[in-house]
Amino acid sequence: MSTASTALAEPRSGVRPAPAGRRTRLRMRRRTPLWLLIPAAAVLLPLFVYPIYQLGLLSVLDFRQAQVSGGQPTRFVGLDNYLTLLRDGKFWSVLLATVGFAAACVAATLAVGAALAVLLTRVSRWPGYALSLAAMAAWAAPAITGSTVWMFLFDANLGLVNQVLGLDGHNWTYDRYSTFALVGAAVVWHSFPFVMVTLYAGIRAIPEQMLEAAALDGASHWRSFWQIVVPMIRPLLVIVVIQSIIWDFKVFTQIYVMTGGGGIAGQNLTLNVYAYQQAFAASEYGLGSAIGVVMMLILLVVTLLYLRALRRGGEPL
């Protein structure tokens, strides 16, 4: 989140005059400030880094209920868990569903968020204020309570939506795609505000004179939008897209809560929920970990793209 907008502040930092010699000498403290970093390391190494290593380790073990309770010794099985996944039709269908679901959510979030960001630059004070506040509320609402209220709105009998549409008793969570659409709506509702706020800030940061000059030169609104505004916020756009991909690929709460842990016969599983269910519902801890590793690798690729985009956007690291 923070990264998105640091790019905005970028032009500002160059303004200050170059520091004098004395100041640079004080500023460039080259010693490693270990005592400042030790607390963070003490938390992150055992609770973040080590579990990642453990996840990888578990994924090459035969680790099930018998091994958890100590009834049988843990066995190294190499890539067997991964081979099981490759041969498992369910895994491929879940992977496909995850990618499709994430792609749809990202596209919808961006379309809504970007359209509203542009809209915000055109409205009067109060409607703009109302929209920002409403978006803040949707953003702040915990994923779990957002899920419960969307479920209630779409409840078969008591839900407002069915009553208004006259679809009495229609269950939105029977069909695979309508379930995904419903969950997707709740996800987009929760995540478009970030896109809207970030892009709005980006558009506002464009110097007024630039647009005025374009207008004086006879450029239409339309033209200056596509030829000035869009190129100017391009780095931000890239960041917002990749952040959204990462978030939507990892959606857990909404799927888990709204579909009761993966939908009828697991038709609404995504990788994240699938990994969790394999481990804790089916006691296939090794297999669950292998799914986790696959997810991690996919996200790593996206992350590398993200880092490249940040560098291009001028994020100073």
Place this chain on the structure above:
Amino acid sequence: MTTGSWWRRAADLTATVVALVTVFPIYWMLLSALKPAGEMQSLSQRPWTLAPTLDHFRRVLGAEDFGRYLVNSLLVALAVVALSGLVAFLAAVALTRFRFRFRSTILVMFLVAQMVPIEALTIPLFFLIRDVGAVVPEVGLNTLGSLVLVHLAFSLPFAVWMLRGFVAAIPEELEEAAMLDGASRRTVLWRILFPLVAPGLAATSVFSFITAWNDFLFARTFIISATDNQTLPMALLVFFKPDENDWGGIMAASVLMTVPVLIFFILVQKRLVSGLGGAVKD
């Protein structure tokens, strides 16, 4: 000019409609929590109620030990906020005020950490917490301590990343002047930097608070038998019954869980945006 004002009016109308649609689920949550049970069961729900009642809230807070869960959630979230604020502040100072060898690498690591699918890490963490609990029972399975630990770890990377912007925005001249006046490094850190970063720390805290407050996955995974140590989100799921969902109860519980976060968010909204902007003006 006339076309201009026509466009403006259309934009205003659209913005208002979108705002209403966006806020509607939250309005519906609040309204349903206040509706009497009879209206909740009705097959023609109305978007208002003439007889608001606190019945659902009373039932939720009384019958199901909800009050205890609320306190548990608060305890965990506040502990996480305090600890993660402190640790993140120190790390953020190190990463903005010093130039050392692996600085960029560490920064990139903090960024990459935000992409890790935390849900998948529940598997190794479950065993880690189980094993740790055999030695230190206070942070083993079924304890609030275990939840504090994992949320501390998962809120830290973002907190550091965000605080970095706030620390960087404070002119270094202030510290240098103090150092030249003979102040020790510790004095500079706690008497000068800390108070100046405090507003940023508040904004960062909101995110740490939300991370801990919203979580139901770790609560579900770690708190197996000790129902006394359950947190709010899990309690909320209790109201889902296989045959008939108690929507009044669910909505009342949802309101209780949403309102604190909503208030926090709105309070620090301005700071949040400036914090995200990486620039603090005041």
